[in-house]
Amino acid sequence: GRRVEVKRGLTLLEAARVAGVGIRSECGGRGACGKCLIVVEEQKSLSPLSVSETRLLSSDKLKAGYRLACQSVVLGDVTVFVPPESRLEARRILAEGLSRRFELDPAVRSVRVILPRPSLLDTTPDFERLCNALKERGFREVKMEHELLQKLPTILREADWDVEVVLWMDEEVIAVGKGGEEKGVYGASIDIGTSKLVLHLVDLRSGETLSVKTVENPQTVYGEDIISRINYAAFEEGGLRRLQGLVIEAINSLIEEACREAGVKRDRVYEVTVVGNTAMHHIFLGYPPKQLAVAPYVAVIRRSVNVKARQLGIKVHEFANVFVLPNIAGFVGADAVADVLATGIYESDDMSLLIDVGTNSEVFVGNKEDIISCSTPAGSAFEGMHLEHGVKAVTGAIEKIRIDPGNYEVEYETIDGAKPVGICGSAIVDAVAELFKCGLIDERGHFRKNINTKRLRRENGVVKFVVAWKDESATGRDITVSERDIQEILLAKAAIRAGIAVLMKEKKVSEEDLAHLYIAGSFGRYLNPESALLIGLIPDIPLDRISFVGNTAIAGAKMCLLSRSMRKTADELSNRIRYVELTAHPDFRREFMNALFIPHRNLSMYPTVVKRISRVRGA
Ligand code: FES
CATH class of the missing domain: 3.30.420.480 (Domain of unknown function (DUF4445))
Incomplete structure (x- = not known):
């Protein structure tokens, strides 16, 4: 345990920050998300329950001593337990992404130059002397910061006029040191x-x-x-x-x-x-x-x-x-430019669809002729937020789910094989796909009535399906997927799917025209493409056209580190890629409503899914 002394009147969330204890706080402490759960046995030293707490905490939780850290004001000494589902744990971060071949031509390079010594016959000042030596090596006029200029006379003389010069974009000298010493750049x-x-x-x-x-x-x-x-x-x-x-x-x-x-x-x-x-x-x-x-x-x-x-x-x-790197529009940022750069869709003849799934998911459709983009307000449901048992990709997060269509028994896998603490984004997509495939939910995401399984139950008017029983879980509570969670996922998937539909329509391309579907971002990395297709998150195209490209944002940033022409391309792309503001687009709302169905209101757009469902349910 950690002890900390804080001023009376601070919330427990603020006190935890002071103590360096990470507690989840999706809403930033506004009492809206319900994720900053803590357990306090002796509540006399805390402020009374707030309106948010009575709204967000079930009577069972209140009885068990649960409070929201952001709502509980410290009035005296208090001992707090942070349950596993509220801890900000180290999680799996995707650090690599697809990249392409390009010419190595970084903005910074070092050259060794030997300057002629000054004499009474050659009184060229130090900076001009350096510039002349660089010109002889083929460089243009260069500049130097005032602070470096102040040090230049000493450096040149101490180096005995044999120096290593580091240049930025061949136009600015950013460092001068002793020549002939290999130190690396x-x-x-x-x-x-x-x-x-x-x-x-x-x-x-x-x-x-x-x-x-x-x-x-x-x-x-x-x-x-x-x-x-x-x-x-x-x-x-x-x-x-x-x-x-x-x-x-x-x-x-x-x-x-x-x-x-x-x-x-x-x-x-x-x-x-x-x-x-x-x-x-x-x-x-x-x-x-x-x-x-x-x-x-x-x-x-x-x-x-x-x-x-x-x-x-x-x-x-x-x-x-x-x-x-440059941005494209209000919610299509430098990371999205890097995605396009790394996947190379801007120089391909083939028509590609690129999706970077995140809190705001960016979507691109195009090829070397023209690329169109949008940002879809998908929210963070795919990152496990706003779901009762949603967690990020931390140790113990359930990452894969399979449901037996015969007896509705569940098989799941967790990160690092640890006891389950909750369900992460990829598994939530699996859960919705599997529940639908087995006929447990209908095309609107509602649990069907008259299904007989002990895994289905109603709690405070909300129907829930138990994925992991409490004796299997690390939280000591059943880990469930509720009808409310499914609706959150459907809202998020409908936002992305509607964005895709609007862009495809604008570009006048059909599913057959899409030669590649790139899914970027860490959520995509662990996503099961069959589940994504089954819930209608992506268009119905052959699975072999789908590539998971990982963290293309860092890959694109690295390309710009190593290549000046990639920087130029990044700026050109930010000018060239057209942006569609979905909230102002006349078709967005209709497409969004259509995509709220599983897989879609228009089933003729999902022939593969229809075939698969009838095969499973008919079996
Ligand atoms: S941080 Fe969101 S409810 Fe406390």
């Missing part, structure tokens, strides 16, 4: 996800990745979803600076760990490339993100950004540059 690529950070440390001369590090995004304690973070940045005093500081601090720790592992000195890291969704991009750069959350969802900037690392507080070489 390194860079880092970072994917700032809403919930996780991934960093790759790369040798810029060979293109080799030397170390990969991941960590939960520390901003998560201020809310797990983008809107909570934007609200925190917008309405809390100093909120934006605090969120920016947290992510920079985490990046600095990752750089330190990666450098230590690879035996690289931090000050040999001369370039950093960064991707993230638009909100993460804005917070990282210290741009106010408030306007992203309100119509018409306008970003501060679309094009790529170059900024000195030290201006952001990133601890690498003092004159290193940070390149932040």
Whole structure:
């Protein structure tokens, strides 16, 4: 146990932050998500139950001493137990993604130059002397920061005019050191996800990745979803600076760990490339993100950004540059540009569909002629949020589910084979697909009546299906999928499916025209394509056209670290990719309503699913 002394009047969620104890808080402590569950036996030292607690906690839970950490105000000494389902545990983070071959041409390179010594006959100043030597090596005019210029005379003389010059984009000298000492030139690529950070440390001369590090995004304690973070940045005093500081601090720790592992000195890291969704991009750069959350969802900037690392507080070489990939629109960010870059759909003759599933899922349809994109407000149900027993991909999360159509018995697999703590995104899709396949739910996601199995029961008016019994689970409670959970999943899948339908219609392409379906993101990585097809999340195309491409956001960031032409392409793509605002599209609502059915209101669009269902149910 951990002890902490806090001021009277703080909530238990705030006290947990002070103590460094991670408690889930999807809604950012607004009393809306019900995920910050804690158990307190002696409740006299806590504020009385709030309206949110009486609404979100069942009478059984209240009797067992459950409270919501964000609603319980500390009035005196109290002992708190954080149950497994509320803990922010280390989870499986997808750190690699598909990439393509490209020419190694990083923005930073080092050259050795030997300068002629000054004399009474040659009094060329130091900087011009260096420029002339570089020109002889074929470089154009270069510039240098004032602070480096202040050090230049000493460096040149101490190096006896034999120097290693590090250039950025061949236009700025960012470091000068003693020549002839092999020290290496390194860079880092970072994917700032809403919930996780991934960093790759790369040798810029060979293109080799030397170390990969991941960590939960520390901003998560201020809310797990983008809107909570934007609200925190917008309405809390100093909120934006605090969120920016947290992510920079985490990046600095990752750089330190990666450098230590690879035996690289931090000050040999001369370039950093960064991707993230638009909100993460804005917070990282210290741009106010408030306007992203309100119509018409306008970003501060679309094009790529170059900024000195030290201006952001990133601890690498003092004159290193940070390149932040461009955005496309309010909710289609730099990470989505990286997805397109890494999959290469923009240079293929074939028509492709690319989906990056996340809190906001980005969808692209197109080929080398033209690409069209949208962002679908899928919410975070696929990440296990807003579901009674939903969890992220942590140890003990159920990740695969099979239901026997004969006796409705369940087989499941958990991450690391641990006792189940809840159900993660991929298994929730499995659950809905299996319940439908077995005829336990109808096409609207409602449990059918008159089905006889002990796994089905009604609790407080809500029908639930037991996936894991309490004696099998780590939480000591039955792990269930409720009708309410199924509706959450159907809302999320309908948003994505409607986005796909609108884009396909705009591009005038049919299922037959789609040569490739790329699914990016960690949710996609563990998704069973048959289940995704069965619930109608993806169009009915042959499964061999589907590729799971992993974390293409980091792959795209790394391509920009290693290739200047990829940076140019990223900016071109951000200009070229058309964006469709779904909320303003006349067909979106209809497509959304159609997609609320399993697999779809129009069954003729899902011949494979219809055949499969009749085979299983007829058997
Ligand atoms: S209800 Fe407490 S954090 Fe959401």
